[in-house]
Amino acid sequence: MKLSGTAVLGLLAPGLAAMAVLYVVPLGVYFVNSFHVFRDGRILPVWTFQTYLDYFTDPFSYKVIAESVRLSLVVTGLALAIGYPVAYALQTRVRATGTRALLALLLFSPLLVSVVVRTYGWLILLASQGLVNTALRAVGVIDEPLSLLFNTRGVVISLTHIMLPFAIFPIYSVMGRLDRDLKDAATDLGAGWWEAFRHVTLPLTMPGVVAGALICFTLALSAFVTPRLLGGGRVQVLPRMVYNNTVEINWPAGAVSGLVLLALSMAAVWALNAVLRRLPSV
Amino acid sequence: MAGSLQVLPGAAPRASGAAGGAEVDVRTVTKRFGTVVAVSAVSLTVRGGEFFSLLGPSGCGKTTTLRIIGGFEHADEGDVAIDGRLMGRTPPNRRETNMVFQRLALFPHYSVFDNIAFGLRMKRLSETEVRRRVNEALELVRLVGLEGRRIGELSGGQQQRVALARALVNRPRVLLLDEPLSALDLKLRLQMQDELKRLQRELGTTFLYVTHDQGEALAMSDRIGVMDGGRLLQVGTPMEIYERPATRFVANFIGDANLIDGVVEQVEEDLAAVRTSAGVVRARRQGGEQPGEAVAVCVRPERLQLAPPGGGLSALVEDRAFSGLVVRYRLAAGPLRLHAAVPYHSGTPLWQGGDTVTVAWDPRQAVVVRER
Amino acid sequence: MTAPAVQVRSPVAVQEARAAAVRDAVLRTTLLLGVGFVLLPLAIVVVYSFSSVPYGVFPPPGLSLRWYGHLLGLPAFRAAFARSAVIALLATGLALGIGVLGALALVRGRFRGKELLRGFLLSPIVMPKIVLGVGWFIFFARLGLQGGILPLVLAHSIVVLPFVITIVAANLVGLDVALEEAAQDLGASTPTVLWRIVLPQIRAGVLTAGVLAFIVSFDQVESSIFLTRGENNTLPIEMFLYMEKWQDPTIAALSTLLIVFAAALVGVVLLAGRGADVRRLFPR
Numbered sequence: 001m002k003l004s005g006t007a008v009l010g011l012l013a014p015g016l017a018a019m020a021v022l023y024v025v026p027l028g029v030y031f032v033n034s035f036h037v038f039r040d041g042r043i044l045p046v047w048t049f050q051t052y053l054d055y056f057t058d059p060f061s062y063k064v065i066a067e068s069v070r071l072s073l074v075v076t077g078l079a080l081a082i083g084y085p086v087a088y089a090l091q092t093r094v095r096a097t098g099t100r101a102l103l104a105l106l107l108f109s110p111l112l113v114s115v116v117v118r119t120y121g122w123l124i125l126l127a128s129q130g131l132v133n134t135a136l137r138a139v140g141v142i143d144e145p146l147s148l149l150f151n152t153r154g155v156v157i158s159l160t161h162i163m164l165p166f167a168i169f170p171i172y173s174v175m176g177r178l179d180r181d182l183k184d185a186a187t188d189l190g191a192g193w194w195e196a197f198r199h200v201t202l203p204l205t206m207p208g209v210v211a212g213a214l215i216c217f218t219l220a221l222s223a224f225v226t227p228r229l230l231g232g233g234r235v236q237v238l239p240r241m242v243y244n245n246t247v248e249i250n251w252p253a254g255a256v257s258g259l260v261l262l263a264l265s266m267a268a269v270w271a272l273n274a275v276l277r278r279l280p281s282v
Numbered sequence: 283m284a285g286s287l288q289v290l291p292g293a294a295p296r297a298s299g300a301a302g303g304a305e306v307d308v309r310t311v312t313k314r315f316g317t318v319v320a321v322s323a324v325s326l327t328v329r330g331g332e333f334f335s336l337l338g339p340s341g342c343g344k345t346t347t348l349r350i351i352g353g354f355e356h357a358d359e360g361d362v363a364i365d366g367r368l369m370g371r372t373p374p375n376r377r378e379t380n381m382v383f384q385r386l387a388l389f390p391h392y393s394v395f396d397n398i399a400f401g402l403r404m405k406r407l408s409e410t411e412v413r414r415r416v417n418e419a420l421e422l423v424r425l426v427g428l429e430g431r432r433i434g435e436l437s438g439g440q441q442q443r444v445a446l447a448r449a450l451v452n453r454p455r456v457l458l459l460d461e462p463l464s465a466l467d468l469k470l471r472l473q474m475q476d477e478l479k480r481l482q483r484e485l486g487t488t489f490l491y492v493t494h495d496q497g498e499a500l501a502m503s504d505r506i507g508v509m510d511g512g513r514l515l516q517v518g519t520p521m522e523i524y525e526r527p528a529t530r531f532v533a534n535f536i537g538d539a540n541l542i543d544g545v546v547e548q549v550e551e552d553l554a555a556v557r558t559s560a561g562v563v564r565a566r567r568q569g570g571e572q573p574g575e576a577v578a579v580c581v582r583p584e585r586l587q588l589a590p591p592g593g594g595l596s597a598l599v600e601d602r603a604f605s606g607l608v609v610r611y612r613l614a615a616g617p618l619r620l621h622a623a624v625p626y627h628s629g630t631p632l633w634q635g636g637d638t639v640t641v642a643w644d645p646r647q648a649v650v651v652r653e654r
Numbered sequence: 655m656t657a658p659a660v661q662v663r664s665p666v667a668v669q670e671a672r673a674a675a676v677r678d679a680v681l682r683t684t685l686l687l688g689v690g691f692v693l694l695p696l697a698i699v700v701v702y703s704f705s706s707v708p709y710g711v712f713p714p715p716g717l718s719l720r721w722y723g724h725l726l727g728l729p730a731f732r733a734a735f736a737r738s739a740v741i742a743l744l745a746t747g748l749a750l751g752i753g754v755l756g757a758l759a760l761v762r763g764r765f766r767g768k769e770l771l772r773g774f775l776l777s778p779i780v781m782p783k784i785v786l787g788v789g790w791f792i793f794f795a796r797l798g799l800q801g802g803i804l805p806l807v808l809a810h811s812i813v814v815l816p817f818v819i820t821i822v823a824a825n826l827v828g829l830d831v832a833l834e835e836a837a838q839d840l841g842a843s844t845p846t847v848l849w850r851i852v853l854p855q856i857r858a859g860v861l862t863a864g865v866l867a868f869i870v871s872f873d874q875v876e877s878s879i880f881l882t883r884g885e886n887n888t889l890p891i892e893m894f895l896y897m898e899k900w901q902d903p904t905i906a907a908l909s910t911l912l913i914v915f916a917a918a919l920v921g922v923v924l925l926a927g928r929g930a931d932v933r934r935l936f937p938r
Contacts, residue, residue: 026789086688114873121695181387190404222782
């Protein structure tokens with residue numbers, strides 16, 4: 001059914017109004033605050049780049065940015081490395097659609113529970129007397145419990161867990177759209193399993209991998225709860241900076257660090273989208 | 283397998299040195315998917331260098347049989363031998379067969395050249411050799427000049443030919459084709475049918491072709507195997523299948539047929555007398571009919587002769603349709619429904635709905651058909 | 655018939671068959687390990703909620719329901735749960751109202767800049783939630799609207815809007831336009847067609863979108879942490895604050911209940927039949 005111009009406008013009006021008032025304006029206010037300055041416990045509503053200057057001349061800022069980016073890259077890499085084989089196995093080794101749907105649901109299920117609950121689960125698992133350490137000691141891999149909490153390691157493990165479904169599903173979805181005959185054709189033409197995978201499956205599932213990377217990276221970059229609960233004071237990431245600045249009423253600094261976070265996210269989105277456009281689609 | 287050039291009568295020898303087609307022997311193959319029997323004890327032998335079609339409606343098992351020959355499925359019972367060698371569970375990349383898939387399965391991320399070159403590169407041929415043979419293949423399917431294009435930039439017919447080239451460039455002894463023309467429009471389809479036949483003649487490769495279109499099968503094949511419900515019903519040349527269908531299903535599936543049920547009354551040398559609701563009717567025997575057996579007499583619509591009323595089988599014209607070459611009549615002779623297709627030229631007497639006519643045919647133009 | 659057949663099974667073919675079997679086993683194991691890894695934290699939380707001791711030890715030395723009892727004695731959690739549920743309900747309602755209309759415009763409308771608009775409406779998903787959180791904090795502070803549930807409802811509706819639009823749009827794309835055209839042919843106006851023909855067909859998708867929106871809103875932390883100030887904490891924030899101080903299994907008991915709650919909601923969706931494939935939630 002074709003919608004007239006007025007109809008379209010009418011349908012979009014509530015959404016546009018809501019977004020304008022509740023999304024654009026708050027972001028705008030946020031942006032404006034970055035130009036103010038925080039002195040002696042008060043925010044001076046002046047217009048200056050001073051806060052930006054203070055931020056970018058502080059070596060600590062770069063340390064935080066580096067830590068955030070590094071953490072996100074590691075987590076994204078791990079999530080994709082684990083997620084790809086899992087998606088592949090789910091797509092190709094599970095015939096019964098009922099079982100497949102069940103497994104997909106199970107893989108998706110952690111997202112239905114708050115990140116607080118999931119992080120808490122890791123808090124228990126990674127404790128010095130928790131399951132992970134107990135199991136490793138029982139098997140004899142280690143003698144002393146590993147220190148996995150209140151440092152980067154625990155954060156990496158937990159964030160990878162949180163990102164995993166976001167890595168699995170885009171890859172799984174692209175794999176599902178892949179023409180089954182393509183693999184048969186490659187085999188028919190003499191390719192062994194590895195060659196068929198390398199020449200056909202892998203290149204054609206790249207769009208899924210890139211989409212997964214995009215989601216994982218941006219979500220990991222903006223993660224707050226997990227680094228805070230599992231990282232102790234040692235994991236300094238951008239969202240943490242934003243939070244700390246904001247509760248100390250240093251809104252301008254909070255705004256600047258938040259905008260840096262936003263800029264990094266946008267850069268990642270833009271870069272990965274550019275890669276995505278260049279890939280052959282299925 | 284050394285490449286010996288097989289020169290077929292009337293065809294120019296090809297410099298590519300095709301080794302001639304292999305014989306494919308399907309031995310009592312059965313395949314089940316869960317509780318469904320897709321292929322039921324099918325046995326047939328495709329001769330080397332033959333254009334053989336597997337014909338039948340959707341779901342009859344023809345594609346599954348083809349895939350078993352290609353190595354994409356494993357038979358639950360029975361086996362396939364290619365040139366006398368049992369295939370067993372040999373995977374597709376180790377068989378001397380190549381397949382043209384129904385949906386073509388061209389690699390979307392490769393150019394035309396790279397698609398065709400794929401099999402050769404898997405064999406680790408030198409790039410010079412690869413280039414030479416790909417160009418040869420492009421010439422064969424008449425796509426020279428398009429090797430740099432992406433698959434998405436080609437028309438349906440061109441893609442079709444790329445798929446063919448990609449398979450043939452590897453000089454398979456057996457080429458498997460899974461309804462390759464079903465996505466093309468009529469004109470293109472007829473064109474491609476000619477090309478396929480020409481190619482097969484030139485190369486001498488065994489072509490094993492699966493289709494549900496009986497006109498296609500009749501036009502292209504040296505021999506046809508008709509399948510239904512997983513079973514192979516009849517194997518023969520197009521002429522044999524048309525003139526002497528083995529079962530009711532085959533008679534109905536190939537061309538149009540009038541099937542008159544009856545019981546065998548008397549068996550003569552080459553005719554049989556069958557009692558039907560239209561009286562006693564004679565038709566050619568196929569062999570093995572017994573008096574008392576329930577059979578059907580198959581008369582093709584074009585074999586029915588209509589004459590003004592008077593003696594013989596009387597029928598009422600129910601409907602008439604004109605289609606250029608023929609005039610089709612729907613007739614009612616008592617409880618029987620018959621279709622006649624009378625060749626048309628100006629001057630042919632035309633009947634219309636409500637007319638009564640006499641229907642007759644030459645007994646030698648009708649044939650007795652069994653149930654199964 | 656041909657000469658007696660010779661069975662040729664080259665060593666390479668046998669090797670390949672074995673390699674395939676190994677591959678199979680490795681992949682299946684990977685899948686099971688993957689599922690196990692994904693479920694591990696949730697499973698441990700449930701186990702831990704029945705532990706008899708307050709510290710983190712595996713395996714727990716004994717089983718007990720004491721933490722559930724302790725939970726019942728903490729009114730703050732009960733109030734936070736109710737608050738989260740109300741906020742989620744209201745935010746979902748708002749997002750569904752706005753989102754369904756927006757999705758209709760995006761799928762059925764023809765206008766320039768549609769893709770840009772779609773990108774804009776879906777952008778809250780890629781926004782760092784903490785940034786949005788601060789933005790809303792300052793915004794509502796300036797408006798003098800701090801406290802209570804209104805800022806949270808409004809903020810959450812923006813957060814869940816992209817989810818609603820994506821799912822509803824995916825459902826709309828699959829519809830047969832001919833039905834709407836038939837209704838128009840029979841004299842129905844545009845609003846009537848939308849209300850009587852289009853919406854009933856996407857009922858299941860709207861339900862799925864609603865449940866997902868509810869869950870997402872319920873679980874929000876970063877976007878809401880600045881909008882709460884003790885007396886109006888949402889449940890996740892209440893839990894987060896508790897966890898910073900104490901780590902006894904009371905949180906485990908609460909988490910277990912939340913897991914059951916989420917499972918029940920999903921059960922509702924599954925029973926409703928054909929919801930939109932939730933995987934379509936993820937872009938591309």
